[in-house]
Amino acid sequence: MKIVAIDTSTKQLSVALSDGKQIVAEASYVTSLNHATKLMPLLERLMVEAKWTPAQLTRIVVADGPGSYTGLRIGATTAKTLAYTLGIELVAISTLELMAASTGHTGRVAAIQDARRGAGFVGVYDAGKRIGEEQHVEIASFVKTLTPDTLVTGDVEAFEEILQPFEKVAPAFRTPRAGVLALLGATRQTVEAHAFEPRYLRLAEAEAKWIEAQRHE
Amino acid sequence: MTQPLILAIESSCDETAAAVVRGGTDVLSNVVSSQIESHKRFGGVVPEVASRHHVERITYVIDDALTEANVTIDDIDAIAVTEGPGLVGALLVGVSAAKALAFAHNKPLIGVHHIAGHIYANRLVQELEFPLVCLIASGGHTELIYMPEDGVYEVIGETRDDAAGEAYDKVARTLQLPYPGGPRIDQLAQTGQDTFHFPRVWLEKDSYDFSFSGLKSAVINAVHNAEQRGETIIPEDLAASFQASVVEVLVTKAVRAVKDKGGRQLLLAGGVAANKGLRQGLEAACAKEGIDLVIPPMHLCGDNAAMIGAAAIHPYRALRYSTLAMNAEPGLDLK
Numbered sequence: 001m002k003i004v005a006i007d008t009s010t011k012q013l014s015v016a017l018s019d020g021k022q023i024v025a026e027a028s029y030v031t032s033l034n035h036a037t038k039l040m041p042l043l044e045r046l047m048v049e050a051k052w053t054p055a056q057l058t059r060i061v062v063a064d065g066p067g068s069y070t071g072l073r074i075g076a077t078t079a080k081t082l083a084y085t086l087g088i089e090l091v092a093i094s095t096l097e098l099m100a101a102s103t104g105h106t107g108r109v110a111a112i113q114d115a116r117r118g119a120g121f122v123g124v125y126d127a128g129k130r131i132g133e134e135q136h137v138e139i140a141s142f143v144k145t146l147t148p149d150t151l152v153t154g155d156v157e158a159f160e161e162i163l164q165p166f167e168k169v170a171p172a173f174r175t176p177r178a179g180v181l182a183l184l185g186a187t188r189q190t191v192e193a194h195a196f197e198p199r200y201l202r203l204a205e206a207e208a209k210w211i212e213a214q215r216h217e
Numbered sequence: 218m219t220q221p222l223i224l225a226i227e228s229s230c231d232e233t234a235a236a237v238v239r240g241g242t243d244v245l246s247n248v249v250s251s252q253i254e255s256h257k258r259f260g261g262v263v264p265e266v267a268s269r270h271h272v273e274r275i276t277y278v279i280d281d282a283l284t285e286a287n288v289t290i291d292d293i294d295a296i297a298v299t300e301g302p303g304l305v306g307a308l309l310v311g312v313s314a315a316k317a318l319a320f321a322h323n324k325p326l327i328g329v330h331h332i333a334g335h336i337y338a339n340r341l342v343q344e345l346e347f348p349l350v351c352l353i354a355s356g357g358h359t360e361l362i363y364m365p366e367d368g369v370y371e372v373i374g375e376t377r378d379d380a381a382g383e384a385y386d387k388v389a390r391t392l393q394l395p396y397p398g399g400p401r402i403d404q405l406a407q408t409g410q411d412t413f414h415f416p417r418v419w420l421e422k423d424s425y426d427f428s429f430s431g432l433k434s435a436v437i438n439a440v441h442n443a444e445q446r447g448e449t450i451i452p453e454d455l456a457a458s459f460q461a462s463v464v465e466v467l468v469t470k471a472v473r474a475v476k477d478k479g480g481r482q483l484l485l486a487g488g489v490a491a492n493k494g495l496r497q498g499l500e501a502a503c504a505k506e507g508i509d510l511v512i513p514p515m516h517l518c519g520d521n522a523a524m525i526g527a528a529a530i531h532p533y534r535a536l537r538y539s540t541l542a543m544n545a546e547p548g549l550d551l552k
């Protein structure tokens with residue numbers, strides 16, 4: 001197997017190659033950089049150094065959200081176009097699951113992304129299994145649903161006060177890693193490349209307003 | 218010599234498009250997936266909604282373009298894509314897809330300016346003769362461009378406020394016409410008379426620039442004044458009067474530019490090129506002045522990828538390739 005994994009869903013950019021059992025190469029930019037300009041040169045460099053050619057690839061794994069809308073589209077479009085044009089498998093994995101898995105913690109983990117104005121995208125995983133639905137919620141009400149033994153990861157600094165009672169993942173393990181993504185995706189069910197879309201978990205603002213207006217009529 | 222085959226992608230606004238063009242002139246396929254039905258409910262293009270639709274449609278459109286052209290990706294010599302200007306989120310989908318294709322098959326990548334695409338849409342119907350002048354009129358642009366030779370652009374005039382297409386949309390909204398309003402105004406104008414005599418804005422004597430915000434306000438005022446006096450406005454006449462002002466200014470400046478610059482051709486490009494009033498005005502003026510006027514057929518006036526494939530042939534031959542670090546450039550200048 002020759003797997004490429006791509007995550008551009010948060011401000012971090014991460015790319016990895018894997019043979020399905022091990023991580024062959026992995027690189028991340030942790031600071032906020034322009035994913036559009038960095039993704040393909042980074043992937044190309046890893047491929048060259050690993051002496052892999054695009055024609056040898058067997059599977060693309062992509063983190064499909066939630067996350068930054070623009071970031072999600074860059075990763076999703078790149079992944080689905082690669083899978084389509086190379087005629088290879090495409091696997092989509094939740095960004096929140098990836099964040100939980102990237103902590104290396106085997107117990108219960110809540111992954112949180114800051115979506116501003118007190119809200120966030122959240123998902124809870126226990127030993128890799130999802131507990132409840134991933135959603136866009138008020139973080140203050142979300143934390144009331146968490147068990148005390150839950151470890152929190154992601155944008156924990158944005159909600160420092162609310163998350164005060166919970167143990168936080170060390171900063172080095174808070175960012176999603178494409179190497180972890182590649183291994184998670186090695187055995188997962190594939191999706192159809194043409195129909196694949198990122199999971200935004202939120203309507204576009206204009207669409208939400210339009211639906212609201214319809215309801216009032 | 219066999220002519221190069223270019224696979225082109227365009228996603229700068231609300232059309233997801235891909236095409237295969239041979240040698241910059243021969244359209245083997247031209248697939249356009251329009252989002253207009255989706256944006257109608259909002260009364261205009263919503264960038265986030267447009268970007269999401271592009272992701273849904275992009276690989277279908279690329280695949281259809283290859284299939285219709287009866288070629289495979291291996292037959293393609295280069296991948297061209299609209300780099301800008303346009304909506305950044307929308308552009309990024311086309312750019313990301315193009316880079317993935319170029320990388321996967323080790324093909325040259327060519328970033329194309331959207332307006333260059335509109336200009337070269339003309340080359341799909343007639344060989345270009347330089348020097349030439351091109352009038353660009355679309356929802357986002359009103360420009361006069363001088364091209365001394367192939368691939369060289371000099372913007373000699375541009376709008377100082379609204380684009381012509383924008384003024385059309387605003388006047389359409391004032392008349393409560395359904396989106397997109399531009400074609401509806403053109404339609405109404407066909408049966409109306411210029412009874413309002415709106416101002417023609419010429420700016421400085423030798424300027425090729427345009428200004429449409431004053432005209433737009435004059436139209437809106439005319440509608441409000443009539444409402445206050447309890448008079449009914451004949452929409453056909455209002456549309457005809459508005460269009461007469463826009464067309465006269467565009468035609469006069471374009472013809473003057475051709476004469477001043479010694480242009481061998483006048484090209485019309487951009488979405489507003491589909492406007493019957495403007496076509497008729499230009500045809501009449503160019504016939505009178507003996508100017509060779511080139512107007513693309515209707516299906517090449519709106520945004521499409523064949524025009525991007527046509528514009529890509531010059532940079533392709535000049536080996537002006539882009540790298541995999543190419544970004545979407547929402548404010549890209551035409552150089």
Ligand SMILES: [Zn+2]
Nearest residue numbers: 355487488520
């Ligand atoms: Zn256009």
